[in-house]
Amino acid sequence: GFQTRRAVQEAFFLLRKDVDHYMKRIGDHVDEEVKDVLRYLLSVWIRLMAPFIPHTAEEMWEKYGGDGFVSEAPWPKLHEEFISLEVQRAEEIVQDTVKDIMEIKKILNLAPEKVHVYVAPEWKWRVLEMAYDMDKPDMGALMGRAISEGIHDDKRELADFIKRILKDTLRGEYPGRVDEYRILSDAKDYMEKEVNAEIIIHEDAEYDPEGKAKNAIPYKPAIYLE
Structure with a gap:
């Protein structure tokens, strides 16, 4: 009807x-x-x-x-x-990041002057793509392959990331890699207006006083309020 x-x-x-x-x-x-x-x-x-x-x-x-x-x-x-799935994914990353910043501000009851946003490093994208490439990825197989290919030297950090994506991330088909740094940089002015603070986007962790950068995963940047 x-x-x-x-x-x-x-x-x-x-x-x-x-x-x-x-x-x-x-x-x-x-x-x-x-x-x-x-x-x-x-x-x-x-x-x-x-x-x-x-x-x-x-x-x-x-x-x-x-x-x-x-x-x-x-x-x-x-x-x-x-219709561009790439544009849609990019906008989802921007909106999800703004939402996460606002949620952290609310929880911590802070009005920060600066918000540091850390995008996932290259090695995490490689591990994620490797996981999607496997028929039935599991901790042992994925860890072994990542180590054999020398993807990341810190085995504890590598193991923690693999556990996280096996639990929370691997659903459906691989959505594809995106340039998070470019996407967020292009949306910087908009994001600053939305969160009422200066946005600083990091590709590396040279400035990371609270060790937040390690929490960044593909499609979900890490955030530090200052």
């Missing part, structure tokens, strides 16, 4: 939420590309809302500059070429 309530929720509330988030992410960087995206979204949104608010949608369609009547306009189609 018809799922009118769900359709309205998706077309109006959830799409509006996504657009609001998009505008927050781009900040003041409104160029022609952004304008093209917003024009396209407006065209889609008016057509999606037409069955529910036909008169208002016709007025909006006319102001938008659409051809003819919106009631006769083609229904929006799915464009799979517009």
Whole structure:
């Protein structure tokens, strides 16, 4: 049957939420590309809302500059070429990191001036990829292979990381490697506004007074408030 309530929720509330988030992410960087995206979204949104608010949608369609009547306009189609799993993963890392920072601030009741974010080192990505490459990864086999390939000299740290990914991380297919440092660096201005503090992103642990960097794993950076 018809799922009118769900359709309205998706077309109006959830799409509006996504657009609001998009505008927050781009900040003041409104160029022609952004304008093209917003024009396209407006065209889609008016057509999606037409069955529910036909008169208002016709007025909006006319102001938008659409051809003819919106009631006769083609229904929006799915464009799979517009979907990027890489972009989605990158945005999830940004949002999850912001969420983790806010949660730590709340738990510790702190208003830090600086937030240090440590991304996972190369060797952890290699071990994770190795684990996904094995049919049935287990502690012994994964540890043995990592040691034989000389992936990391600190065997205790290596063992702790393997235990962690075997318990919490290995689900479904390997989502692929991402450049966390670049992703978070690109989102630095946005993140600083969200957490109200200076964000410092580290690829190494040269500055790590509380030893937090060792907690970083792929897709989940470590955090230190200062």
